[in-house]
Amino acid sequence: MLAKLIQLYNVQVHYKESERPALSEINLSFQQGEFVCILGQSGAGKSTLLRTINGLQLPSNGEVFWHDTSLHQKNEEQLRKVRREMGMIFQHFNLIPRLTVLQNVLTGLFGYRSSFKSLIGWFTKQELEEAANVIDAVGLTEQIYRRVEKLSGGQKQRVGIARSILQKPKLLLGDEPVSSLDPGTANQIFKLLWELHETHNLLTILNVHDVQLAKKYASRIIALKEGRVVFDGKPADFLEEDFVNTYETNGSLS
Numbered sequence: 001m002l003a004k005l006i007q008l009y010n011v012q013v014h015y016k017e018s019e020r021p022a023l024s025e026i027n028l029s030f031q032q033g034e035f036v037c038i039l040g041q042s043g044a045g046k047s048t049l050l051r052t053i054n055g056l057q058l059p060s061n062g063e064v065f066w067h068d069t070s071l072h073q074k075n076e077e078q079l080r081k082v083r084r085e086m087g088m089i090f091q092h093f094n095l096i097p098r099l100t101v102l103q104n105v106l107t108g109l110f111g112y113r114s115s116f117k118s119l120i121g122w123f124t125k126q127e128l129e130e131a132a133n134v135i136d137a138v139g140l141t142e143q144i145y146r147r148v149e150k151l152s153g154g155q156k157q158r159v160g161i162a163r164s165i166l167q168k169p170k171l172l173l174g175d176e177p178v179s180s181l182d183p184g185t186a187n188q189i190f191k192l193l194w195e196l197h198e199t200h201n202l203l204t205i206l207n208v209h210d211v212q213l214a215k216k217y218a219s220r221i222i223a224l225k226e227g228r229v230v231f232d233g234k235p236a237d238f239l240e241e242d243f244v245n246t247y248e249t250n251g252s253l254s
């Protein structure tokens with residue numbers, strides 16, 4: 001049986017300023033090796049769900065378990081250790097523009113080392129080799145010493161992905177990682193994410209707006225609507241009526 005990495009029990013998140021909860025009655029579990037796409041309209045609660053999974057957002061009710069321990073029961077130091085095992089990629093990449101590809105990727109190790117070593121930029125030969133290997137795996141060897149500000153959007157996201165893979169995560173979270181890319185590049189990035197999830201047996205959870213991409217790559221689709229799960233299943237079972245229900249449109253899936 002596959003190991004359960006994350007379980008959410010009856011999770012509710014209610015931001016103080018909001019009238020209705022951002023998430024309600026969320027009961028989900030995720031296993032190693034799944035490739036999950038989260039769908040839903042703007043404001044459906046997708047980002048809140050990711051932040052709840054990585055412990056940045058504490059639920060107002062319910063609990064989140066990482067392996068078999070509640071995140072609630074962990075102190076700051078223990079939470080920091082858990083987050084090392086969670087890689088994160090972002091819509092706007094969150095890179096340091098004036099640093100090179102290699103330097104940006106090496107920041108993925110900061111969770112593992114003293115801030116002094118990180119500050120003076122001291123890395124072992126093995127760390128540098130591992131960084132070069134992940135840069136190769138995302139297809140950027142020729143750009144390794146280029147400043148990231150000179151790269152295209154797709155290349156920048158590859159740097160973001162390499163940085164998170166260097167962390168050796170068990171879980172990779174992506175908050176709309178392809179929303180600022182053109183459709184062709186978005187597809188290439190999804191292909192890369194899918195290959196990395198296969199190679200490393202990674203649990204990958206991505207928020208996406210593009211239903212076709214989700215259907216093409218995901219092993220599981222979860223749709224949120226007004227903070228509740230309205231679909232949880234295989235992409236082939238996400239039908240026109242689920243699409244209409246999720247997005248409240250008269251539109252078409254194809």
Ligand SMILES: Nc1ncnc2c1ncn2[C@@H]1O[C@H](COP(=O)(O)OP(=O)(O)OP(=O)(O)O)[C@@H](O)[C@H]1O
Pocket residue numbers: 015016017018022040041042043044045046047048049
């Ligand atoms: N920090 C916050 N404080 C108060 N309300 C918030 C906060 N973050 C999100 N919300 C509200 O919670 C609800 C869910 O927001 P969330 O960002 O999780 O949705 P989303 O599905 O990720 O949307 P998008 O696709 O636009 O990013 C929205 O009503 C939003 O306004």
